[in-house]
Amino acid sequence: MLRGKEAWFEITLSYLSDLESLFEETSGLWTYKLRQIKDEGLQLTQEEQDEYFGDYRYDEMVLLRETLPKIMKNSLVSNIYAFVEANFQDFCTQVNDIKGTTSKPQTDNLEGYKNFLIKNLDLENLMEIEEWNLLNALRVVRNRIMHSNGKVDFENKYHENAIKVINETEFLSIDEFGEIIVDDIFIDNALTFSKRILRNINKQFNLLEEK
Numbered sequence: 001m002l003r004g005k006e007a008w009f010e011i012t013l014s015y016l017s018d019l020e021s022l023f024e025e026t027s028g029l030w031t032y033k034l035r036q037i038k039d040e041g042l043q044l045t046q047e048e049q050d051e052y053f054g055d056y057r058y059d060e061m062v063l064l065r066e067t068l069p070k071i072m073k074n075s076l077v078s079n080i081y082a083f084v085e086a087n088f089q090d091f092c093t094q095v096n097d098i099k100g101t102t103s104k105p106q107t108d109n110l111e112g113y114k115n116f117l118i119k120n121l122d123l124e125n126l127m128e129i130e131e132w133n134l135l136n137a138l139r140v141v142r143n144r145i146m147h148s149n150g151k152v153d154f155e156n157k158y159h160e161n162a163i164k165v166i167n168e169t170e171f172l173s174i175d176e177f178g179e180i181i182v183d184d185i186f187i188d189n190a191l192t193f194s195k196r197i198l199r200n201i202n203k204q205f206n207l208l209e210e211k
Contacts, residue, residue: 016194081110085110095117110139130193131193134193
């Protein structure tokens with residue numbers, strides 16, 4: 001059983017669990033509605049099915065199968081990233097409070113906070129490279145969502161790094177129109193890895209407090 005500060009930190013992390021529940025429940029609801037539409041259509045004659053699926057229910061099916069999941073996943077990417085970055089920043093502030101210093105991360109973003117915490121909390125050997133790579137990919141996708149509506153421009157040199165990171169990250173891809181495709185598994189991994197990383201940081205922070 002978790003006690004004290006670790007238990008309190010789990011309350012903080014419950015936000016990510018809430019996002020996970022939202023993702024699962026909403027995705028399940030859309031899948032159920034699509035199945036209902038399909039089952040209803042299969043009760044019709046072939047001629048009626050052509051009109052039912054190709055006209056009457058087409059827009060609704062696209063909404064449930066493509067549009068809403070895309071909006072949901074883009075929102076989750078932004079929310080997960082914002083939560084992780086805010087917690088990283090809080091840990092940096094608390095480290096300075098404990099040490100009685102005023103040093104700052106070199107850059108005011110996730111990468112800067114990460115490097116600051118690695119240096120001050122001896123995190124380097126606790127974090128898997130896969131976890132850091134996923135956080136970096138999360139940052140890249142979030143930035144493209146915020147600044148270019150979830151798309152990359154193949155002709156824009158400033159998008160070259162984003163394209164490289166996305167192409168090298170499992171469960172992320174880019175379609176022919178530059179749209180970033182986020183697989184459900186990427187969201188699952190982002191939630192899992194974010195919890196693990198933050199728990200490790202919190203554990204090291206508690207050790208620092210006890211010194």
